[in-house]
Amino acid sequence: MPKSSNIAYIRVSTIEQNTDRQTFPNVEIDKVFEEKASASNIKRPVLDECINYLREGDILHIHSLDRVCRSGAGDAVKLVEHLSSKGVGIQFHKEGMSFYGSMTAAQKGVLSILASVAEMERGLIKERQAEGIAAAKAKGKHMGRPSIKVSKEQIEELLAQGLNVKAVAEQLKIGTSTVYKIKANK
The missing domain is CATH 1.10.10 (Arc Repressor Mutant, subunit A)
Structure with a gap:
């Protein structure tokens, strides 16, 4: 049987963001898959590449649940179930959750709840951002880059x-x- 590997999947939403906060202390990572894609983007080619790369006995390290939830809380459960069926372990470091083998009903429930909370948090951030932009525009503030006239x-x-x-x-x-x-x- 081949040596198992510690594989990391890291995602940020924009090209300008960096991945520094997504760390895995005390884990020697063998390979990193890094993606720059919005949370709302359903197409994540690097995540797909990572999943296809994983082999039985490997452990996938993900900083937090919100890094893999695409279109709802069910994404995390589906991912864990799929990887478990391949014999791959998965660890969500921020939440302190590890899965090796089949999920119990309690694990599935907790994972679903935490993924739902992450999804709700993302929605609340978007709402507050939209409210802030609307309030600034109502006050006549210019949004976006300042226009500089240079000849x-x-x-x-x-x-x-x-x-x-x-x-x-x-x-x-x-x-x-x-x-x-x-x-x-x-």
Whole structure:
């Protein structure tokens, strides 16, 4: 029988987010599958790749339930049942839950409740975010990036004075990519 492995699945919602908080203390991880996909996204190719990679005796480490719930609380139960049928253990570190083999009725119930709470928490965050945006707009606040008016002439003048792209960007409070874009459109 091949050596069992500790496999980790890590997911963040956006490209800008990092995975630093999703750690597995005291566990030597053999392979990590990392995905950047929104919680609402049903298609998770890296999770699918991870599940296909797992072999009997392996243990899948996941930081928390909300990392794998896609479209409801049943996702976590289905995942655990599927992996258990393959002889794969699964650990949800934040919740302190481990599954090896068939789930008992109590385990299934607790897992369903915790996954439902995670789903509800995600929904509450979205509601509060929408309320905050609506309140800010009602007060006339601009949402999104601030609009900065910079002319091609301003950039060309600063470059002609001998400033480099980074210095021009800092002085005009814009990104270096904006300076390059405007510079390229001469």
